[in-house]
Amino acid sequence: xxxxxxxxxxxxxxxxxxxxxxxxxxxxxxxxxxxxxxxxxxxxxxxxxxxxxxxxxxxxxxxxxxxxxxxxxxxxxxxxxxxxxxxxxxxxxxxxxxxxxxxxxxxxxxxxxxxxxxxxxxxxx
Amino acid sequence: xxxxxxxxxxxxxxxxxxxxxxxxxxxxxxxxxxxxxxxxxxxxxxxxxxxxxxxxxxxxxxxxxxxxxxxxxxxxxxxxxxxxxxxxxxxxxxxxxxxxxxxxxxxxxxxxxxxxxxxxxxxxx
Numbered sequence: 001x002x003x004x005x006x007x008x009x010x011x012x013x014x015x016x017x018x019x020x021x022x023x024x025x026x027x028x029x030x031x032x033x034x035x036x037x038x039x040x041x042x043x044x045x046x047x048x049x050x051x052x053x054x055x056x057x058x059x060x061x062x063x064x065x066x067x068x069x070x071x072x073x074x075x076x077x078x079x080x081x082x083x084x085x086x087x088x089x090x091x092x093x094x095x096x097x098x099x100x101x102x103x104x105x106x107x108x109x110x111x112x113x114x115x116x117x118x119x120x121x122x123x124x125x
Numbered sequence: 126x127x128x129x130x131x132x133x134x135x136x137x138x139x140x141x142x143x144x145x146x147x148x149x150x151x152x153x154x155x156x157x158x159x160x161x162x163x164x165x166x167x168x169x170x171x172x173x174x175x176x177x178x179x180x181x182x183x184x185x186x187x188x189x190x191x192x193x194x195x196x197x198x199x200x201x202x203x204x205x206x207x208x209x210x211x212x213x214x215x216x217x218x219x220x221x222x223x224x225x226x227x228x229x230x231x232x233x234x235x236x237x238x239x240x241x242x243x244x245x246x247x248x249x250x
Binding site: 039042043046047049050051053055056059060062063066067070 | 181191
């Protein structure tokens with residue numbers, strides 16, 4: 001899932017916002033909370049799928065599902081400051097994060113995060 | 126898991142026993158029964174591991190375990206007539222197959238199967 005206006009492929013990242021110490025703390029808490037919720041949800045889903053296994057095809061479906069979800073989560077939860085506004089934009093769009101959890105971030109980041117979330121919402125419409 | 130005296134890497138397989146129609150039927154039944162039991166056991170184990178998941182590391186352990194077991198089972202259950210005496214030797218050694226289930230195979234195959242199982246038992250001792 002991509003989201004402008006992140007400069008994902010260029011390094012060093014020009015126009016990349018600078019994160020203050022207090023913003024980093026807010027970001028870490030919000031990031032960990034969203035990841036924790038997504039993992040909790042996935043664990044419940046895995047337990048449910050396992051309970052419902054009746055034959056080997058259900059078993060390999062579970063394996064495949066877990067592999068896909070692991071890769072997706074690894075890709076999505078990228079805690080690099082150059083990526084964080086994009087990551088939070090995606091999490092906001094997916095309703096895995098509430099705006100209140102980002103309280104304490106400066107306006108420059110919030111703008112980028114909202115613009116990413118809105119772009120994804122329009123893209124999906 | 127390897128087992129002499131299979132000629133695994135040569136083709137066409139010299140000295141490869143010829144399987145009669147009735148032997149093929151016995152082989153298919155024994156093969157499917159062993160595979161079915163192994164899959165059943167694996168499903169029970171997966172369900173148990175899923176029930177016991179408490180955090181994400183348990184979840185990824187389950188995924189890794191299922192992937193490893195799938196690869197192992199794919200490798201082991203090789204239903205090519207050129208491989209079957211080796212496969213049955215392994216299954217006998219692992220106690221996933223009872224000698225009685227091979228009743229109906231001719232002496233040439235039983236000898237190869239037992240020699241493979243004995244080789245593995247000695248190798249593990």
